[in-house]
Structure formats: C-alpha cells, structure tokens
Amino acid sequence: xRETDIRPAAATAAAGRARAAGDARPARExxxxxxxxxxxxxxxxxxxxxxxxxxxxxxxxxxxRTVCLAVTxxxxxxxxxxxxxxxxxxxxxxARVFSRLLPKxxxxxxxxxxxxxxxxxxxxxxxxxxxxxxxxxxVTPAAxxxxxxxxxxxxxxxxxxxxxxxxxxxxxxxxxLLASLVTAAAMGWLWLWLGREEWLxxxxxxxxxHVPGQxxxxxxxxxxxxxxxxxxxxxxxxxxxxATFNVAVPRTLLDTFAxxxxxxxxxxxxxxxxxxxxSEADAFVAASxxxxxPVARLAFMVVGPMVDLKLIALQAGxxxxxxxxxxxxxxxxxxxxxxxxxxxxLL
Amino acid sequence: MRRFxxxxxxxxxxxxxxxxxxxxxxxxxxxxxxxxxxxxxxxxLLVVLGVAEAWAGRREENPGGHGGAGRAHEGHxxxxxxxxxxxxxxxxxxxxxxxxxxxxxVPRVAWLLFLPVLSLLFYAPPALGSYTASRExxxxxxxxxxxxxxxxxxxxxxxxxxxxxxxVQQDRSKALxxxxxxxxxxxxxxxxxxxxxxxxRIIVSCCAADASSVKVLVQGIAAPKADTWxxxxxxxxxxGTLGTSSAAVALDxxxxxxxxxxxxxxxxxxxxxx
Numbered sequence: 001x002r003e004t005d006i007r008p009a010a011a012t013a014a015a016g017r018a019r020a021a022g023d024a025r026p027a028r029e030x031x032x033x034x035x036x037x038x039x040x041x042x043x044x045x046x047x048x049x050x051x052x053x054x055x056x057x058x059x060x061x062x063x064x065r066t067v068c069l070a071v072t073x074x075x076x077x078x079x080x081x082x083x084x085x086x087x088x089x090x091x092x093x094x095a096r097v098f099s100r101l102l103p104k105x106x107x108x109x110x111x112x113x114x115x116x117x118x119x120x121x122x123x124x125x126x127x128x129x130x131x132x133x134x135x136x137x138x139v140t141p142a143a144x145x146x147x148x149x150x151x152x153x154x155x156x157x158x159x160x161x162x163x164x165x166x167x168x169x170x171x172x173x174x175x176x177l178l179a180s181l182v183t184a185a186a187m188g189w190l191w192l193w194l195g196r197e198e199w200l201x202x203x204x205x206x207x208x209x210h211v212p213g214q215x216x217x218x219x220x221x222x223x224x225x226x227x228x229x230x231x232x233x234x235x236x237x238x239x240x241x242x243a244t245f246n247v248a249v250p251r252t253l254l255d256t257f258a259x260x261x262x263x264x265x266x267x268x269x270x271x272x273x274x275x276x277x278x279s280e281a282d283a284f285v286a287a288s289x290x291x292x293x294p295v296a297r298l299a300f301m302v303v304g305p306m307v308d309l310k311l312i313a314l315q316a317g318x319x320x321x322x323x324x325x326x327x328x329x330x331x332x333x334x335x336x337x338x339x340x341x342x343x344x345x346l347l
Numbered sequence: 348m349r350r351f352x353x354x355x356x357x358x359x360x361x362x363x364x365x366x367x368x369x370x371x372x373x374x375x376x377x378x379x380x381x382x383x384x385x386x387x388x389x390x391x392l393l394v395v396l397g398v399a400e401a402w403a404g405r406r407e408e409n410p411g412g413h414g415g416a417g418r419a420h421e422g423h424x425x426x427x428x429x430x431x432x433x434x435x436x437x438x439x440x441x442x443x444x445x446x447x448x449x450x451x452x453v454p455r456v457a458w459l460l461f462l463p464v465l466s467l468l469f470y471a472p473p474a475l476g477s478y479t480a481s482r483e484x485x486x487x488x489x490x491x492x493x494x495x496x497x498x499x500x501x502x503x504x505x506x507x508x509x510x511x512x513x514x515v516q517q518d519r520s521k522a523l524x525x526x527x528x529x530x531x532x533x534x535x536x537x538x539x540x541x542x543x544x545x546x547x548r549i550i551v552s553c554c555a556a557d558a559s560s561v562k563v564l565v566q567g568i569a570a571p572k573a574d575t576w577x578x579x580x581x582x583x584x585x586x587g588t589l590g591t592s593s594a595a596v597a598l599d600x601x602x603x604x605x606x607x608x609x610x611x612x613x614x615x616x617x618x619x620x621x
Contacts (some may be wrong), residue, residue: 034351034386041352041461059478066472070377070555076364077385165552168492218403225396229353233456236463246556250482251402258552277354277557284552291487317456 021326060247068243071310072233074278075125075235082126083231086133087224091216095138099318106140110188114181116150124152124279124305125235128314131229136201142195146188149331152279152305153180162301165283171346174295176283179302179342183335234317238310242276245309249274258291268296269336272304279305295343302339307332348453354401356460361393363467372610373467376474378554380611434528443584474612475558477535477573480547485596486559488512495520503527503580507615508548510562512596515583519590528598529580530563531618534571536562543597544570546579551613563596571603578604578618 084250096207102109120127131148135141152158154177166172211219257267268289278287282304286297348356368374368386378386435516454557466472498504506514506528514523535545543566549558566578580602585595609616 034349037349037352038355041355041458042465045462045465059476063475063479065466066376066475067556069463069466069472073364073367073374073377073386073467074382074554074556077382080389084392104425141416198583221396221399223404225353225357225400228396229348229356229453229457229460232460233454233458236459237456239463275556278553279551282557285557317454 023189025105033311036147043333044213064243064247067246068239071239071242071276071278072236075239075310076232078278079125079231079235080228082120083129083227085120085126086129086227087220087302089130089133090188090223091135091220093137098139099135102143106142107189109140109143110146111181111185113139114146114150114184114188117149117154117184118148118156120151120155121164122178124308125231125314128318129186129231132227132318133223137158140170141197141200142188142191145191145327146184149187149306150180150184150332153177153184153302158247158279158283158305161280162283165287169294172298175298175339175342175346176301178346179298179335180305182305182342183302183331183338186334186338187327187331190334191327199320199322199323199326201318217289229319231314235310238276238308238313241309241313242274245274261293264296265299265336269303269332269339272300273308273332275304276308276310277304294347296339297347299336299339303332303335306335311346348455351402352458353453354397354404356457356464357397357400359468360460360464361395361397362391363464364390367467367471373471373610375613376471376555379436379551379613390569407509436450438472474554475549475555476533477547478563479558480535480545480560483558483560485548485562488561491517495522497527498522502525503529505529505617505618508546508563509550509615511562511563511583511598515585515589515594515596516592517590521590523583523609524589525582527582528579529576529578529618530577530598530605531576531609531616532563533608534573534575534577535560535562536570536573542566546577546598548615549613550615556584558613562596564595564596565600565603568600568603571605576606576608578602578606580604 009118102112117127120130125150130151133143134144134147159173159177161168162173162176257263268286272282275285284303286300289297292300312324312328315327319327351583366373367377368383374383374386449619467495469559491513495514508530510578511523511528530546532546532548539542540616541564543564545562546565547562548558549560551558554571564585567581567582571577579598579600581598581600583589583594584599585597587593587595607617609619
C-alpha cells in the first residue's frame with residue numbers, strides 16, 4: 001500500500017503525456033488509441049483502488065477485494081471449460097445430432113435434457129454458455145434451460161462433494177438430486193407454457209454453427225474467445241455484488257433466523273443467492289450452517305446452483321436482462337417450493 | 348473491445364493466473380490448494396488464446412493472407428454500445444445478427460476483466476484475517492460420534508484449534524484437563540468484556556467467499572498486534588464443566604511466540620515443531 005501511495009500523481013501525469021502522444025499518432029490499421037487504452041486500463045483501476053482503499057475502512061476494502069478476486073479466480077477455470085465446450089459444440093457438432101438425441105416433443109425433451117446435466121462436471125458458470133450454444137444449435141430453449149439449471153447441481157462432482165459434506169446422511173444427496181431435477185424440469189415446462197421468445201436477447205442467433213468455407217478451428221477459437229471475454233465481464237460484475245454482500249452482511253444475522261422453520265428456509269435460499277458460492281463447495285457451506293433445519297440447508301443447496309448474483313449477471317449478459325430477471329425470480333420460487341416439499345418428505 | 352485490447356486482456360489474464368499459481372503461492376489467499384493445476388492450465392490456455400489471436404491478426408494484415416472473418420469487421424470502427432442490454436427494443440439491429448459469426452467484437456463489459464487481472468498481477472489483496480474473523484461467530488465444530496482417542500504423551504501437546512474445541516466441549520474423559528497444549532493461529536481482538544483475545548484460524552471449503560473461523564479465547568497474556576501469527580502454549584482453564592457444551596473454549600496462556608505465517612493459511616493445521 002505504501003509504495004503505491006505516490007502512484008496517482010505520477011500516473012495522472014503519465015496518462016496526460018500518453019494522451020498527447022496518442023492524439024498525434026496517425027490513424028493506422030491498428031486501433032488508433034491502443035497505447036492509451038492499454039495504459040488507461042492498466043492505471044485507472046489501480047488508481048481507483050488506491051483512492052477508494054484509502055478513503056474507505058482499509059480492512060473492509062481488503063476483505064472485499066479478496067472475496068471478489070476469490071470468486072473470480074475460483075470460477076475462471078470452470079468458465080473457460082464451459083466456454084470451450086460451447087465453442088466446440090458450435091463449431092464441431094452438427095445440429096442434427098441434437099435433434100436425433102432429444103425427443104421431438106418439447107415437453108419430453110425437457111426432462112431428458114435435465115437428466116443430461118449429469119455429464120457436465122463443473123459449477124454453474126460453465127453451464128450458461130453451453131446452454132446458449134445449445135439454443136443456437138436448434139435445441140428448444142425449454143430443454144436448454146432445464147439443462148442449464150440441472151447441470152451444476154446433479155453432476156457427479158457436486159453429488160460426491162455433497163456426500164462428503166454430509167457423512168452418514170445419504171438421503172441429503174438423494175433429496176438434492178431429486179429436488180434439482182424436479183426444479184429444472186418444472187422450469188423447462190413453465191417456459192413452454194409461459195415463456196416468450198422476445199425475452200431472449202437476439203444475440204443468441206450469433207451461434208450459427210459451422211459456416212462452409214471457414215476453418216472449423218478458427219471458428220472454435222473465435223467463438224471460445226468471444227464467449228469467454230463476454231461471460232468473464234459479467235462474472236466480474238457478479239463477483240463484485242457477491243463480495244459486497246459477503247462483507248457487508250455479518251453472519252451473526254444468521255442466528256436470528258435459525259429458529260423459525262419457514263423463515264429459515266426462505267432465509268437460507270436468500271443467502272444462497274447473495275453469497276454466490278460455487279456449486280462444488282456449497283454443500284460444505286450448508287453443512288457448516290448447523291443451526292438450521294435440514295430442509296433449510298437443502299433449499300440452500302438447490303437454490304444456490306440455479307440462482308445467484310453471479311449467475312444472474314451471466315444470464316443477463318448471455319440471454320438479456322429481460323430474461324434473466326423473470327427467469328431467476330421464477331426459478332427461485334420453484335426451487336424453494338420443490339426443496340420444501342421434497343425435503344419435507346425425505347429429510 | 349478492439350482486437351488489440353482482447354489480445355492484451357487474454358495474455359495479461361493468463362500471466363496473472365500463472366503468476367498467482369505457478370510462480371508464487373498467492374493463489375492460496377483465494378482458493379484451495381487443489382485448484383492449482385486448474386489455474387495453471389487456465390493460465391496457459393489464456394496465453395495461447397491471446398497469442399493465437401495476435402497471430403491471426405498479423406496474418407490478416409498481410410495482403411494475400413487469409414481474408415478471414417475478423418477482417419470484414421475491422422472497418423466497423425468503435426464497438427457499438429450493444430454490449431449490455433442495448434439489444435432490447437432495437438429491432439433495427441436484426442441486420443447485424445445476420446452477420447453470423449461476428450466474434451471479433453466483444454462487448455464493453457469485458458473491460459471489467461482487467462480489474463481482477465491487474466489486481467492479480469500487481470496489487471494482490473492479502474489473505475482474509477482478523478477483520479473477517481471478528482465479524483463472524485466461531486464455526487460450529489462437528490460432533491465427534493465415536494469416543495475420542497487417548498491423547499499422546501508429548502508435552503506441550505500440539506493440537507489444532509478444531510480438535511481443542513471438540514475436546515473441550517465433547518470429550519467426556521476430560522483428557523485435556525491439566526494438559527499443556529500448543530496451538531498456532533493468528534490474533535483477532537475480542538470484545539473487552541472477555542478479557543483476552545482470540546487465537547484464530549480461517550477455514551475455507553472452496554474459495555475465500557465461504558470462509559468461516561475457529562477461535563479459542565486466550566487469557567493471561569496481553570494481545571499481540573491483530574493478524575500476527577503466534578504459537579500459544581497454555582492449559583485449559585475456562586468456565587463451565589470440561590467435556591460438556593457448557594465449557595468455555597479458552598486457554599490460560601503461559602507463552603506466546605511469534606511465528607511466520609504459513610503459506611497455506613486457510614486450514615486448521617498442527618503447529619510446526621519449533
């Protein structure tokens with residue numbers, strides 16, 4: 001912190017010089033202001049961080065930055081996996097594969113797609129770009145959304161983590177699997193019933209698949225890169241929001257709600273949304289919330305992989321804000337109801 | 348976002364991940380040790396993507412090279428403000444969607460990725476410490492189902508904060524009674540009425556966003572500076588009955604010794620033999 005204290009003054013001067021130099025550059029094929037853009041991008045965040053860090057309570061700011069960076073770093077490998085898969089589906093897999101694999105009737109395709117979520121090992125960041133490219137490949141949106149919701153919750157990695165986090169209670173794993181699948185299928189059917197195409201951002205048309213005459217490898221690389229940069233930006237938005245709640249809301253608040261069975265379910269569902277814990281880890285977090293009833297903890301694990309701040313940001317970026325708001329709200333309600341019913345029966 | 352910025356972002360992002368996971372162990376401030384191979388692979392992949400993008404850009408610049416997809420869009424000039432939600436209600440944009448593969452333009456929101464990337468490279472925040480621990484109640488330790496194993500005879504006995512808490516509140520054989528133990532953690536100030544300070548460990552199950560803490564109240568020796576890592580030697584002498592949940596998780600300290608911060612701080616480990 002101390003070494004960087006002198007940075008604002010020096011950096012502003014440097015930026016000023018660079019701006020003068022940048023304006024004098026002749027316009028060429030390369031972006032005109034690229035040195036300026038790079039320098040600005042390199043300097044401005046640092047300056048802002050230093051200024052904000054000094055003006056705010058320093059430990060709180062540091063904790064915020066640590067949590068924000070932790071969410072981003074944790075999610076990046078899975079986001080890369082998801083965007084690479086989505087790029088590969090777009091460039092290499094012909095659309096007829098999906099029409100052959102999935103049942104013709106959309107109402108039947110929904111549960112099948114939900115089950116197919118088992119094959120995508122990873123957390124929720126990976127599933128958004130994959131679902132987007134599935135829609136681009138002609139999969140009916142309802143089925144793609146069922147896949148989007150179920151994939152992060154029912155894959156073997158997450159179920160194993162759940163079994164490890166709740167030793168001696170396999171019914172928790174079963175309840176999680178069932179509640180997640182039922183929620184995913186219910187949301188798919190709900191989309192068939194009430195969903196409208198115009199809520200979806202038109203950019204989903206972007207995934208047009210392989211164009212004859214172009215290198216598939218180049219298409220793959222470009223699609224991968226575009227999706228990663230795009231989703232990555234929204235991941236940062238979500239990570240910032242989650243870090244803000246993480247630092248601003250003290251956990252002591254939890255104990256206030258632990259007593260009432262109904263409030264505790266709603267409260268843990270809300271906590272799952274704002275904490276944005278990765279689905280591979282949320283079982284351990286749920287296990288540590290020992291003051292709460294098993295049903296409330298189940299709600300935490302069912303809602304978390306389907307709705308949270310970073311997912312809402314990612315969906316808003318991929319499918320558009322009109323979609324993300326409606327879809328997330330409906331999913332949260334359906335997930336809470338499903339986990340309350342299934343948890344009430346099984347746990 | 349222009350091609351040059353994309354190349355810069357991809358390469359810097361890759362270098363940032365490699366810096367944090369391969370060249371240093373700073374990644375342990377944010378995630379678990381097991382993420383290391385994934386982070387290194389991601390870093391390499393990002394650098395490769397950036398280099399490939401720069402390479403493709405150079406080939407397209409040479410006349411006679413590939414008149415590839417990106418070329419056609421260079422003339423578009425600045426990125427349009429379509430990145431966020433600009434598409435809604437813009438029916439007129441339909442022509443743009445018809446381009447098909449328009450991957451050379453990335454919405455502005457991608458600029459935000461520079462924040463974590465540069466932060467990783469140049470301004471890495473420290474591991475969570477006493478600020479976070481002081482704002483959270485101590486984590487509830489697991490209930491030991493089986494009987495506790497007998498304690499080894501070494502004295503002082505090295506023990507983790509979690510096991511100390513379990514033994515104090517659950518071990519009906521009261522094996523800890525009168526035993527001198529040594530534990531490692533960092534210092535968190537406690538409310539004044541408790542007349543002591545907390546020896547603390549932050550435990551993380553996936554990333555720093557799900558941090559929880561275990562704390563043992565240390566009495567008898569004045570608190571060192573917050574966030575200092577120390578070895579504390581002492582005996583249990585709290586209120587309540589040892590071996591039941593009424594027992595306070597507290598230590599009567601005989602010696603406090605400063606130690607170096609362990610590289611992998613987000614776990615509850617035994618003290619290193621000094």
